[in-house]
Amino acid sequence: MLFNSLDFALFLPVVFLLYWFTVQRHLKVQNVLIVVASYVFYGWWDWRFLGLIAFSTIVDYTIGLLLAKQSSPVKRKGLLWASIIINIGLLGVFKYYNFFVANFTEAFSFLGSKIQGNTLNIILPVGISFYTFQTLSYTIDVYRGKLQSTKDFIAFAAFVGFFPQLVAGPIERATHLLPQFFKQRRFNYSKAVDGLRQILWGLFKKVVIADNCAQFANLIFDNYTDYSGSTLLLGAVFFAFQIYGDFSGYSDIAIGTSRLFGFELKQNFAFPYFSRDIAEFWRRWHISLSTWFRDYIYIPLGGSRGAVWLQIRNVFVIFLISGFWHGANWTFIVWGFLNALYFLPLLLLKKNRVHTNVIAGHSKFPSLKEFSMMLVTFTITTFAWIFFRAETVVQAFDYVLRLFNLSLFSMPEVRPRFLIVLIAFFVLVEWCGRHQLYAIERLWLRYPRGMRWTIYYAIVMVIFLYGGKEQEFIYFQF
Amino acid sequence: MRVFLIRLILFLLLVAGSVFFLFSQADGYSDPYYLKFTSPKQRSLILGSSRAAQGIRPEIINNIVKDLSLYNYSFTILSSPFGKVYYESILKKLDTLRNGGVFVIEVNPWSISSHVQHLDTMHGVREESLHLGTTQYVNDCPNVLYLLKSYKSRYVNIIQNKFRKGEVMDMFLHDDGWLEVDIAMDSVSVNRRTLSKLDIYRGYLQDYRFSDWRYIWLQSTVSLLKKYGTVYLIRLPVHEEMLRTEAQLIPDFNSKMESLSLAAGVYYVDYNDLQESFSFTDGNHLSKTSASNLSKMIGELILSNRNIYNANGEIRIR
Numbered sequence: 001m002l003f004n005s006l007d008f009a010l011f012l013p014v015v016f017l018l019y020w021f022t023v024q025r026h027l028k029v030q031n032v033l034i035v036v037a038s039y040v041f042y043g044w045w046d047w048r049f050l051g052l053i054a055f056s057t058i059v060d061y062t063i064g065l066l067l068a069k070q071s072s073p074v075k076r077k078g079l080l081w082a083s084i085i086i087n088i089g090l091l092g093v094f095k096y097y098n099f100f101v102a103n104f105t106e107a108f109s110f111l112g113s114k115i116q117g118n119t120l121n122i123i124l125p126v127g128i129s130f131y132t133f134q135t136l137s138y139t140i141d142v143y144r145g146k147l148q149s150t151k152d153f154i155a156f157a158a159f160v161g162f163f164p165q166l167v168a169g170p171i172e173r174a175t176h177l178l179p180q181f182f183k184q185r186r187f188n189y190s191k192a193v194d195g196l197r198q199i200l201w202g203l204f205k206k207v208v209i210a211d212n213c214a215q216f217a218n219l220i221f222d223n224y225t226d227y228s229g230s231t232l233l234l235g236a237v238f239f240a241f242q243i244y245g246d247f248s249g250y251s252d253i254a255i256g257t258s259r260l261f262g263f264e265l266k267q268n269f270a271f272p273y274f275s276r277d278i279a280e281f282w283r284r285w286h287i288s289l290s291t292w293f294r295d296y297i298y299i300p301l302g303g304s305r306g307a308v309w310l311q312i313r314n315v316f317v318i319f320l321i322s323g324f325w326h327g328a329n330w331t332f333i334v335w336g337f338l339n340a341l342y343f344l345p346l347l348l349l350k351k352n353r354v355h356t357n358v359i360a361g362h363s364k365f366p367s368l369k370e371f372s373m374m375l376v377t378f379t380i381t382t383f384a385w386i387f388f389r390a391e392t393v394v395q396a397f398d399y400v401l402r403l404f405n406l407s408l409f410s411m412p413e414v415r416p417r418f419l420i421v422l423i424a425f426f427v428l429v430e431w432c433g434r435h436q437l438y439a440i441e442r443l444w445l446r447y448p449r450g451m452r453w454t455i456y457y458a459i460v461m462v463i464f465l466y467g468g469k470e471q472e473f474i475y476f477q478f
Numbered sequence: 479m480r481v482f483l484i485r486l487i488l489f490l491l492l493v494a495g496s497v498f499f500l501f502s503q504a505d506g507y508s509d510p511y512y513l514k515f516t517s518p519k520q521r522s523l524i525l526g527s528s529r530a531a532q533g534i535r536p537e538i539i540n541n542i543v544k545d546l547s548l549y550n551y552s553f554t555i556l557s558s559p560f561g562k563v564y565y566e567s568i569l570k571k572l573d574t575l576r577n578g579g580v581f582v583i584e585v586n587p588w589s590i591s592s593h594v595q596h597l598d599t600m601h602g603v604r605e606e607s608l609h610l611g612t613t614q615y616v617n618d619c620p621n622v623l624y625l626l627k628s629y630k631s632r633y634v635n636i637i638q639n640k641f642r643k644g645e646v647m648d649m650f651l652h653d654d655g656w657l658e659v660d661i662a663m664d665s666v667s668v669n670r671r672t673l674s675k676l677d678i679y680r681g682y683l684q685d686y687r688f689s690d691w692r693y694i695w696l697q698s699t700v701s702l703l704k705k706y707g708t709v710y711l712i713r714l715p716v717h718e719e720m721l722r723t724e725a726q727l728i729p730d731f732n733s734k735m736e737s738l739s740l741a742a743g744v745y746y747v748d749y750n751d752l753q754e755s756f757s758f759t760d761g762n763h764l765s766k767t768s769a770s771n772l773s774k775m776i777g778e779l780i781l782s783n784r785n786i787y788n789a790n791g792e793i794r795i796r
């Protein structure tokens with residue numbers, strides 16, 4: 001079920017009313033309702049893959065219980081590896097099997113020996129990369145003693161399948177989300193209104209910005225050989241806004257929806273396009289995934305400690321894995337590699353933690369220096385997005401070659417004025433709200449209610465009038 | 479919670495009211511299909527592809543045959559080839575409480591052909607996901623479900639197109655279902671469009687074949703309509719090159735239609751004999767002027783055949 005669909009518009013109020021009016025007093029029943037609603041939500045897309053979520057839930061629940069009983073370090077490690085192998089194994093089969101088979105077949109053919117690889121005719125279960133990482137975080141944290149394993153299977157199933165963030169994150173840590181299923185939730189007016197506000201802004205990002213950008217980004221990328229360099233540049237910029245609007249919009253809707261049910265999820269995007277360098281960008285982009293990699297891979301590898309070559313290795317490992325996590329295609333790996341290249345100088349010069357505050361913290365506008373840094377960061381990020389969006393690495397390089405020629409200085413053939421105005425409005429609101437968890441969190445709160453309602457009403461109508469046609473969220477495929 | 483719900487409901491009512499107002503503004507400029515799903519059930523229908531949608535004007539026929547009220551319920555070759563989807567939609571549009579209607583069914587080789595992958599099956603055919611397949615209610619005004627589920631443009635176009643008429647707008651759907659297309663008719667533009675259209679259709683020859691399945695659905699459609707009135711199978715004129723392309727797709731198309739008309743006891747007329755008297759916008763669709771001329775001819779045919787039918791009850795097949 002898509003957040004931007006009629007189905008979800010009917011599903012959400014039904015679950016909300018049942019949750020607060022019929023099962024409010026019983027925590028267990030509330031959790032059961034969450035599990036049922038989450039399975040309906042997921043099964044709406046394809047019920048056959050519900051078994052995978054259930055399997056993953058049972059495996060990690062059981063391993064969590066066994067870890068609690070087990071004191072032998074060797075056996076505990078064995079249990080941890082069992083969880084990792086099962087979860088990553090599922091991911092490997094469904095997401096990466098065909099990629100590896102195709103690449104091995106090609107590699108052997110290149111070396112002169114013809115082999116026949118049997119690929120699987122399977123589709124990628126939506127959200128598998130997200131819930132797999134979420135359940136893994138539970139087992140790892142239990143193993144590390146950061147969290148006690150739970151005996152409450154329903155609460156654990158609700159944690160794994162929690163529908164607002166099941167298919168595209170944010171990837172919640174068990175230490176943060178799981179305890180919330182054990183606490184009595186009470187309806188809170190301010191939180192609920194805040195949740196609705198965040199849903200509204202998320203829908204604006206997704207339906208107005210991302211879906212409209214998608215229309216033109218797709219047009220340009222799919223026919224890139226027909227367009228001038230300036231149009232290709234515009235196509236890359238549209239894609240940069242598409243992916244940001246799409247993914248951060250989804251996160252906003254997920255966080256807002258969770259808040260309606262009394263849950264707090266962590267911020268997943270913190271205005272990444274206002275970053276002054278790539279290190280800041282990665283602290284602000286897909287925070288739940290970046291911190292997951294940081295805590296469970298980068299730091300155990302040694303992080304930024306140790307010899308220089310180890311630091312370099314760790315940076316490449318983390319960015320290449322991040323790229324590969326996004327999809328079984330070399331384009332994502334090149335994208336990860338590019339970001340590692342961008343990041344490396346900052347790490348080696350120990351300048352990767354220079355910009356930890358909000359840009360132009362005490363003024364309305366950025367300084368010229370800040371603006372230039374922001375522009376450079378946005379430019380190199382957008383350049384990397386070309387590889388992320390392209391179908392193949394060859395196509396990406398061809399796109400780049402065609403972009404950098406004299407026609408870069410001509411007028412673009414595609415000039416959707418309405419979209420450029422919408423993007424300008426969007427950037428302005430995001431800039432004004434950059435100190436907050438999401439752009440409109442407190443932006444208009446000091447205005448009288450009538451004016452606030454007018455603004456929200458205007459946003460709803462813009463979503464309705466200018467909304468692109470219903471498109472799947474990009475991150476569903478990851 | 480009560481305050482929250484009351485305020486939320488008030489806000490949503492405000493939004494719903496605005497949306498409903500916006501939807502009530504949808505008209506023939508909104509898209510080429512919407513009005514067809516807002517008219518009431520009809521006693522007499524024009525059916526077929528975009529050739530009929532643009533090429534047959536109910537108003538002209540209705541003026542000739544005085545007691546007739548034909549409604550053009552034709553769409554496009556992609557959304558309304560003969561099949562289960564179109565049949566069920568026709569059934570919803572048809573006023574089954576009254577008899578004595580007239581049904582003009584435009585037929586052409588493409589409307590009884592399918593992609594080779596779906597020759598004998600409903601499953602996976604394209605029309606399932608297009609307007610007719612996704613529009614469950616076809617007689618509601620305003621048709622909220624159509625606008626929510628099947629309307630393909632941004633909603634702002636409902637308003638914008640009203641102000642753009644005469645500027646960039648080149649299509650207008652009349653209340654009687656006729657799709658008026660205003661397009662440059664100078665020879666250079668017409669030739670360019672014709673060549674492009676021919677290229678597309680010649681490309682279709684690779685993957686499209688005559689479909690028994692669609693032919694059976696055409697038979698079922700004819701049988702259904704025959705219960706409620708007189709049925710005319712009409713083949714509209716097209717550019718000679720297009721006609722040649724169609725002959726490659728189904729060489730015995732006319733004899734197939736003649737057998738069908740004989741078996742079902744309905745009329746079949748192929749206007750391609752008079753092809754030179756018509757002009758086309760792109761080799762596939764009649765120009766506005768030719769649409770008027772052809773509609774006049776169909777009107778006269780209905781009128782004369784009505785007389786013949788009334789006089790001796792026989793069916794004349796041309």
